Amino acid sequence: MSTNPSPLWLTRPGARTWRCAPAPAGVRAFHAALPDYAPTPLTELPSLAAELAVGRVLVKDESHRLGLPAFKALGAFWAVHRALAEREPAPVTLVTATDGNHGRAVARAARLVGQDAHVFVPRGVPARAVAAIAAEGARVSEVTGPYDEAVRRAAEAADRPGSILVQDTAWPGYEEIPGWIVEGYATLCAEIDEQLAGVGPDLVCVPVGVGSLAQAVVTHYRSRPSGQAPALLAVEPETAACVLASLTAGTPVSVPTGDTVMAGLNCGTPSSLAWPYLYGGLDAAVAVPDAASLRAADDLAGLGVSSGPCGAASLAGLRALLTGAGAEERRTALGLGPDSVVVLLSTEGTPAC
Template sequence: MNYYINHKSQPKPAALSHTDAQSVQRAMRFHQTIPGYAPTPLVALPALARELGVAKLWVKDESQRFGLNAFKGLGGSWAIARWMGEKLGLEGEQFTFQALTDPKAREKLGEITFVTATDGNHGRGVAWAARELGCRAVVYLPKGSAQERLDNILALGAQAEITDLNYDDAVRLAARKGEENGWVLIQDTAWPGYEQIPAWIMEGYTTLAGEIFEQLAQAGEEPPTHLFLQAGVGSFAGAVLGSALCRWGKDCPVTCIVEPDQADCLYRTARAADGKLHPVTGEMNSMMAGLCCGEPCTLAWDILGPCADAFLSCSDDYAALGMRLLGRPRGGDPAIVSGESGAAGVGALAGVLQEEGLHDLRWTLGLDERSRVLCISTEGDTDRANYQKILQASK
């Protein structure tokens, strides 16, 4: 594990407007109108907390989100809904899933095709949202994607294929195809000139944070002292950290951003500290497929750059460790099925707390027996063959 401690300037980033309390409530209100909506569990793991030497550990289990085995449907559904809602002039309490699927609304909008690139979970979420809202979806996956992830997207009625491109080039392909065919690009990363839809996607992710706030309050729990958030382009991590900043202010948890060492664009950008984004190019061969993104999301970086406390660049061993800790619990903790990307935060936390060579990092982050740590398992076993292989391997 390599790490960089961020020397934060602590400004109020403009991007926090996408994650403030109003945004959280707006996104949650819409998601609650979708058939099958339910908050995903916030699971306490007291035995693992004791083993790792912290006071409390919670894991938000996103494998149970809308039957999609990952959290990404939150962003895709909100962005597609916002695009449709603007075309229809729907606002406030009128803006519901039922209003968007009304036959008169569908007739007014006509046939719509949404296009995206994905490592798997985002494309599945877009395909599901498009189907539920009566639209078409076209999805491009990077080379090396698991066949199971492609099959899951095809099963939702989308047109999809695995390309011979890396993730970032697949994004460029989706953008080009959208322009050529008049399709609407629903991409979970931003760049200059393409920011509104990625901002909506980040807003959609804040439903997850809103649920956490309510679940902690209902249980009478104090807020966490530490957050471990995995990142690809950074949209998810930026949405959660931004929501936490808007909710808790100066009491916001110490936040660590976790990336695969094969695709650590945020870590490299933070370490360079030169005001420029530093992409990773070429092959990105981590098994953390959902995090294998080489170019940071500009909107996410506007939050993570000034506000995250540390950036961790981790080998696949940490993801595997997290998968086993959650999937093979000890001491009466419930099992959590967490995939390669989903378990990265827990694996990194365990490494920081237990590895002798990371003592200075533990001290700097203030991780000790009084710490209350929150991690988010962003996916279940989206590659079941690899999940079983990892779980059955020895420690």
Template structure:
């Protein structure tokens, strides 16, 4: 499915609160916080010239978030950042003075953090980030997961000391249950989706994602003309498109939001022109994107700056994983999880479908930026779908002389 943005707010300025969250000042704060993370390192940007030739575009670059902060996903930038911000803000409230990130491990800040509990719902990656952030500051974390979250992903979260709670139902059911239990216990909910009356913390999570956009723009030889980014509740798509719009203004790239066809809550929201909760159906292989209720904050951004909405099916996503693992020519091999390559799946579908290609404006001069939003966060599932282990794919890349 394919849809051009016809919302009345399309191409109008972002709301002031979103412009402040996703603009240069917010991105500056994120990078300053990252500088204090012991395991922080910029993630690689890979050029894929052979793929670009196959798709008849000028260039394809992939920002590979499978290496971010030891968590294997871009989500490492959001949840942990929000936890740290909230601890420092609570320390300021209690101490009655400004508390900088440099004081994060001071006795005063540690005492505040030890008294706080952070909770969230997750399909896997966001919960891992919140749990890591809580461990980093010395706070408690309680993470809610639904039955479809694999044991491997649960184990990856619990290794940070988080308490795990299984919830019957879908991701959206876990969001509701986490919010209910957190309210009862006076815990702080750190969600990557938002609802009426709960917007600031999801905004902080989205702000964290701007770091990967900034890094990519610094490394690209020229600014992108087209960007394809996958969507679950819409947070990463909104963060990327919002920051790009604020950075480039009228010269911003054409932005395409890619949904799984089985969980297309952003696509259906765009079609309706307002937030739409869709019915739960057959699960999608793109597990990290299996969301049925859009984030209100994300939609508030996307209705202004997203240009195209489209869906991809299960085989599109699996083909993208395999295409990255077994590249053409001298393109580097990349480990992309089930959801990580969905943006590439959207690009391939758009570039090879004449009507979509023309509508999006892809041609031989187009410079496309993609984000591999996760590595093999479930290694067994990855090997099942790709026919190689993540280690074998990395070995292919190292044989090519690519070390990142």
């Protein structure tokens, strides 16, 4: 019998009956018109399905998206397009805070449209990720505090004339641009529908930082008729499980964050824009340790999928729930059986996170 400890997790019966409006039309067409656009692979991994006693496991591989190593380009490119369309033509500086990939995507978007970028980076972000942002031509300011402090600093810098804050988390009074970023992620979900060719997944596993990607996933699957609703699982680092803590409390809360190899998920406060969707539409949330995410990344690499610790968190979370003590109870709570189809979102490739 496995001696694995029970995971830090929460299940929420009734989430599959929650409903919301769909994402707006036009996002997919915008992305499809970009020179580097192509759907990212949905790779089936039978060995993982056998290990976890489900019918199919498929990984949405975001290691190459619009010329960058993560899904973040979908949201950043769409939001920058919308933000600049709302302004008179003039030089601007696009400002953001990032744990890595979002900042690089904003910097790339700025470079493509001939504008400047200023990116604030919190402690703990790997030097290679900082260097990749700078290589896009952005000004980079490193912050000694955590992600939330970097966001505060970015918001202050964006108050200057000629600056636009392009942040992928929201708070009261700042929700329009984060909403556009979430809209951009809808393309990822639309591709999954096409790639599954009408076979709806039974479970979708989403790595979560502030919850913007999870908001997009909830919006996609909870805007469908009741009979087409999969279970949705959020996966976070144990050291930064703000969504799990908030779902447990029933209200958004901030948690202190520590160091983690899942740097892109190292966020202490859920997005205010995402929160109603997370609270309404997530079936479960689980927190995983670094070791589990690193193991998952190594296993995915061995199966031909490039995934950093953030992207591999989805597999680590699935393993935490479907193995070890209490696994059958958790499997039942998620409605999984031997024929279930599971989609793992691998949000970024190696080595940046």
